[in-house]
Amino acid sequence: MLGRYLILIDWNEEALPRRQAFVQERTGLRYCTRIGQGIIWTSAPDLVLPLPDGSGAVIGTLFPRHGPAFPITMEDKPWQEEMRTGAVLPTLRDRYWGGYILHTEREGMMEIARDPGGAMPCYFLQMPTGWAVSSDVDLLVEAGLLKRAIAWDQIPRYLIAKDLPNSATAIEGLHELLPGTSVLLKAGEQEVTRFWSPWDHVREAEQWDSKAAAERLRRTIDHCVASWASTSSAILSTLSGGLDSSIVTAGLSKAGTPFQCVTLVTENRNGDERDYARAMASSVGAPLLEGFYDHGDIDFSRSVARHFPKPIGQIHEVAYHALVMRLARDCGADAVHTGNGGDNIFYNSSSVRPFFDCIHARGIGGEAFATLRNIAKVTETSLPTAAWEALRAIPLMRRPYNWVRNGEAIADDVMADLQAKPLRHPWLDEQLRSRPGKSGQIAFLLRVQNHLEGYLREHGMPMVNPLMSQPVVEAALAIPTWKMLEGGRDRAIARRAYHDRLPPLVRDRRRKGSPSGFAMEVIERNHHEVRERLLDGELMRRKLLNGAAIEAALARGPAMGLSYVRLLTLLDMEAWIARWNGAGA
Template sequence: MRPRYLILVGQADDSASSAQRIADATGLRLARTTPQVAVLVNDACRCLDIDANTLVVGTLFPRHGPPRAITTFTDAERQALARGGSQALLRSHWGGYVSLWMRGDSVEILRDPSAALPCYRSEAGAIAAFASDVDLLTAAGMGPRGIDWEGLGRMLHSCGLPSVATALGGITTLPAGAAIVRKGGIETEATGWSPWTFVEPHADERPGDTAERLRRIVETCVSAWASTCRRPLVSLSGGLDSSIVAACLAQAGSDAACLTLYTDDPAGDERGYAAALCAQLGFPLAEYRYDMAGVDLSRALGAHLPRPIGRAEAQPYEAAHREVAARMSTDAFFSGNGGDNVFGFSQSAVALADRALHEGPGAGAFATLRDICRQTGAGPLRVTRAAMAIARQSPAYRWKPSPAFLHPDLVASLRDLPLAHPWLEAPPAALPGKAVHIAGILRAHPNLESDRSRIAPLVNPLLSQPIVETCLSIPSWQWRTGGRDRAVARAAFANSLPAMVLDRKVKGTPDPFCGEIIRHKRRELRERLLDGQLAGHGLVDSGAIEDALRADRATSSAENVRLLELVNAEAWTTVWASSVFARHT
């Protein structure tokens, strides 16, 4: 069962009775009610009291102590948290949660930095609602006001940049790590969590000690999340990140099972790697094929979410997880999602720029130059020139839009709209590699919910706050040591993974299956995109789509991915257009 919650903030004459009516209608439990706040939760979502005016909704783990979810605070913890506020909570605990701090007539709301617990928002009059899902906002009488077509256009253009806005009118999000204060219907920003607090490297730490520090914190976080379930199912690609998660579950004594999907093309077949890992760990492995029969272009992934997510080729992936979960009584899905992001994966010259800026030219910079050349196959002159160009620029990361197949008028209207996020605001003395690292972590956040998360929690342990903070403290050049990507993570788990997994350099991909879908469903894809609502609202470039989908034209991998993203968005609009219409008739 996934955690669900609804928090109502504000004053109304019938707040208590209204909250009880919502509880009765949704099956939630009214966990806390005050003149300002009502908190409703289901059985899978804890409501932890700090004091009469402070509470935490969701799953919380201690920074120090046994790696398992807490059910209550000690007296000492309550006193420290009441005295130190939300910043003390960020320092002493982590997890997937939303916290409330009531002080007089103001309420501070903080969402944890990992984005592990969704937080959608809506308002009606003086009441603001915060919820795990849109269905609960609708039950509270604050559901969406239809599709926000301009917002959807911005989302398709922004290439996965997390934003406060969604693609549904009246529905927004509280971003990960953000804190706000509401007082008398007025909202202001408060101090939350910033990744830039943790980018300072540990001075003089030996590489072996860094790897050991990372190993301990990853094992602790995965073990903590494992304590919340009995029978997790691990999405196993055979790559490094999901293999690390599986190895840590084995270390924690978890009764886990694994699932891998494969394509007919060898580029998407990682069964050999997955089987070698499961044989070493003692976990059962289910193998499912990416099947064309499982792709329905009229069905939307993320139909329950206030924004489209994913691409049509993932439908067999989700279906396989649901089938295996039902057979094995799975109560949580574990993923290596975010591993590339937190473990500093890069194929650019930014690590050389970082090291030269931090240490100056010398033996260290030369070693990093050699590592990058070895990893990427690029020549030293090319890498040096690229690093020099990076070093001359502002350290702030410039998020690039994705205009492919979007209507030229839409692209032109968004040309001067900054692609901004508080985490992308780099301090003046920041190293550019850390800005890239932080941007990579942000890229993982929009993909943390999926269709299978409706039947059981989807846990992405590598994005846990302590892991993110630890990885941010590791210099970018250390992640490239020896010419290997994610080098520190490889060193940390060198004794836990099969050599063929640890040393592999090529990543598997379902891209061949994407191409297969385009070839087999070209006519249907063309009809849906040219005659659908995205075209009708001026979001897509019909001419470019028609040209790409000509029978005599081969599409590129990038085009395939974009077209399958757009057709999923088209299906999503059909769901929400009919849903909103049904509620108003």
């Protein structure tokens, strides 16, 4: 379910009635609930689940961790009893999951908590006599609570680390509540605490059983897929034919909600995965839609991240989302489900880090040697080469995991200044030096956090990522990293979990397709406009970019290598800036 909400708490009682009328007129949010000194507006009446004692509410979609795969309602008696007898936030964390925020009030303060899975967005800002909290930044603008003002001091951070979540957004005065955290909002101050951490779910492997672990993972994924499916009447499942999207499709086949699959195709052979998608769709008896990327959907003035308060997109993704929306409307879907996040939680990496996790747990012996051999198979290299890479990595493994900065095309003085500033996140601050593989897996998990909100939100379409559900993430974190490589296959436990439910063509696939050919064509076909937008853009005017580096990348044309990814990111950022300056779409 796509939920929009706006919460206001104002300690000036006389101001609330005026704000209430103004907000309803400007935003179109029809459903209003009063709790203490706060008012909650939502886009649907069943988005608010009041706490039994009247102290607050859960806003969004909440599922039981155990039991039927359906959302909790006010009539659910076990829910009411648990909320009355236990501490609310720990009970939600341990007994429930979903896409929600928790809103409570006590002693003139408001506390907001965001679910660990991050499926429900949460932004907040301070008002003269209170606070505003919302699911999306446009609601805050529409309600007259937020001005369009870019926080230019934050833009360099997005240039070098756009995928590292941060509570500071790129809009002045606006903060994001990160997944698994809560914030206590008082008069004039805020206090953020963490109530969930991935490190709490990292397990030792003393009595490891791969078969049992695979079975637990399969049951967990199936339950989460079915739970999300229960909120829709017709689903469009994006299906590349890769492992992750195929697992979601396999789960949907058991969920009972009608669904169709869609695969997106490029003219470049590397982006044509129809053989795999057809095999998977056929195996579950689902209709398969096939759509081709269209260069006509590319609009360099329209950022794919335009509804986010942070520039995190790449301009070619506009075509992906435009095509998905056309097909979703054509088939009558009310939600789009994806396999996003699978590579992250299952740690689909070519790193030697799992080898060091294995040594810590098992010592130098047969299992460590087997892990090294599996790494060689996954990376399609020789065992001596893998051993040499592990040897070279020893100094790095003794240091904490550091987020890699992307300095490509950044002005030298800007990059020098950024190098002196640490890139931090609480999950990395808590890392265990003895678990470099788990540090890498958790860093992978961080990379998807900024993209969970859903790029289809502005179209009114829920974009559901079932593999990023809290129970699935926790189950994946409990799997030792070197066990993810069993048999020389990446994501080995996930493959084992669905071995009998995937066609051999998909299950045994070793290479993955990519729309990179289409993405490169976007630059090649629009070379002059790309050059003009980047070299005459706002980022250059503010002396944040290295113009010579951009010129050099463009001059290499088809031989530019991965520089095309950087150019697409910068193009989207320019469109995002224009939008938030009031000049763009």
